[in-house]
Amino acid sequence: xxxxxxxxxxxxxxxxxxxxxxxxxxxxxxxxxxxxxxxxxxxxxxxxxxxxxxxxxxxxxxxxxxxxxxxxxxxxxxxxxxxxxxxxxxxxxxxxxxxxxxxxxxxxxxxxxxxxxxxxxxxxxxxxxxxxxxxxxxxxxxxxxxxxxxxxxxxxxxxxxxxxxxxxxxxxxxxxxxxxxxxxxxxxxxxxxxxxxxxxxxxxxxxxxxxxxxxxxxxxxxxxxxxxxxxxxxxxxxxxxxxxxxxxxxxxxxxxxxxxxxxxxxxxxxxxxxxxxxxxxxxxxxxxxxxxxxxxxxxxxxxxxxxxxxxxxxxxxxxxxxxxxxxxxxxxxxxxxxxxxxxxxxxxxxxxxxxxxxxxxxxxxxxxxxxxxxxxxxxxxxxxxxxxxxxxxx
Numbered sequence: 001x002x003x004x005x006x007x008x009x010x011x012x013x014x015x016x017x018x019x020x021x022x023x024x025x026x027x028x029x030x031x032x033x034x035x036x037x038x039x040x041x042x043x044x045x046x047x048x049x050x051x052x053x054x055x056x057x058x059x060x061x062x063x064x065x066x067x068x069x070x071x072x073x074x075x076x077x078x079x080x081x082x083x084x085x086x087x088x089x090x091x092x093x094x095x096x097x098x099x100x101x102x103x104x105x106x107x108x109x110x111x112x113x114x115x116x117x118x119x120x121x122x123x124x125x126x127x128x129x130x131x132x133x134x135x136x137x138x139x140x141x142x143x144x145x146x147x148x149x150x151x152x153x154x155x156x157x158x159x160x161x162x163x164x165x166x167x168x169x170x171x172x173x174x175x176x177x178x179x180x181x182x183x184x185x186x187x188x189x190x191x192x193x194x195x196x197x198x199x200x201x202x203x204x205x206x207x208x209x210x211x212x213x214x215x216x217x218x219x220x221x222x223x224x225x226x227x228x229x230x231x232x233x234x235x236x237x238x239x240x241x242x243x244x245x246x247x248x249x250x251x252x253x254x255x256x257x258x259x260x261x262x263x264x265x266x267x268x269x270x271x272x273x274x275x276x277x278x279x280x281x282x283x284x285x286x287x288x289x290x291x292x293x294x295x296x297x298x299x300x301x302x303x304x305x306x307x308x309x310x311x312x313x314x315x316x317x318x319x320x321x322x323x324x325x326x327x328x329x330x331x332x333x334x335x336x337x338x339x340x341x342x343x344x345x346x347x348x349x350x351x352x353x354x355x356x357x358x359x360x361x362x363x364x365x366x367x368x369x370x371x372x373x374x375x376x377x378x379x380x381x382x383x384x385x386x387x388x389x390x391x392x393x394x
Contacts, residue, residue, distance in 0.1 A: 042358060046364055050365050077324070078321065102293075118266060119169060127209060137243075148191050148198075150197075151191030166270070167188075195216055329378075336366065
């Protein structure tokens with residue numbers, strides 16, 4: 001049988017083993033990696049991971065579009081809200097509705113009169129934040145709604161007594177500096193003999209908080225005279241702190257208290273009745289009626305010059321601008337978190353570490369991917385959010 005010898009040749013591009021003088025092969029195993037630079041190896045890993053991220057982006061088209069367009073979507077919503085608010089500011093409202101109507105002739109009039117047509121009833125508030133909480137009404141607390149002076153003037157007593165009757169409140173007078181608090185609290189409307197008596201009594205610490213309001217008539221002589229001048233005091237703390245919000249619709253809607261206006265209307269109506277009967281204008285003093293309606297100025301459509309100035313003003317929705325931008329830039333962050341945590345939960349990160357993928361290269365690939373994505377989405381946000389849409393009016 002003939003014998004032959006086969007010679008193995010290296011394939012094109014295949015590295016061959018080299019022998020050292022002792023005849024042992026070299027260039028295999030761990031030493032072979034030394035011929036490949038670390039930069040090239042990490043570069044190939046980064047390219048492979050980037051290619052993997054690109055494939056995921058193509059497969060998950062909806063998520064990719066969401067990451068790219070969601071920030072722009074929030075900015076577009078902000079722009080629509082701004083345009084809508086400015087458009088409403090430019091519209092005219094020729095007839096404003098009544099913010100408050102007081103008197104028997106109001107459309108909201110019911111049994112006993114119209115809305116707020118009588119003296120406002122007082123309330124006792126928790127001033128120390130104890131059992132009921134600071135500013136809360138203490139149930140069953142006694143107080144006097146109106147304290148007035150001077151009760152030594154018969155006409156003043158007649159005014160206040162008639163106002164109390166229309167308000168369906170109890171009335172008494174004759175108080176002085178030494179009048180006990182319990183005596184005053186027995187009545188809804190109570191009169192002090194002189195202005196000096198009222199000034200002294202109301203400023204005593206033990207009396208504070210037990211009077212809703214004060215009506216003090218100013219006398220320059222023994223009588224009021226043809227021109228009546230009076231001053232209304234009210235509880236500024238209760239009004240400024242909003243204690244009356246639940247009972248005062250005007251303050252709740254517009255931040256203005258109707259309490260002084262309601263007191264003034266009731267006093268003026270009583271003055272009209274008493275003086276009207278005395279002068280022979282009306283037969284019955286209780287027939288006098290005074291209706292007061294409160295409304296805002298009419299709002300006319302802006303002129304062309306004013307429209308352009310109005311568009312340069314900041315709008316109330318602008319206070320939410322940081323929130324919109326925060327949500328817009330947070331979407332890409334949440335998507336990155338979902339993708340990275342998802343790979344870890346599926347074991348992909350551990351498998352890549354097993355085959356020698358560097359952690360630095362892994363994070364660099366994701367950083368590059370989302371840097372490009374955020375750059376494109378930010379560019380769209382800048383384009384869509386540029387300028388003041390709809391502000392230039394020719």
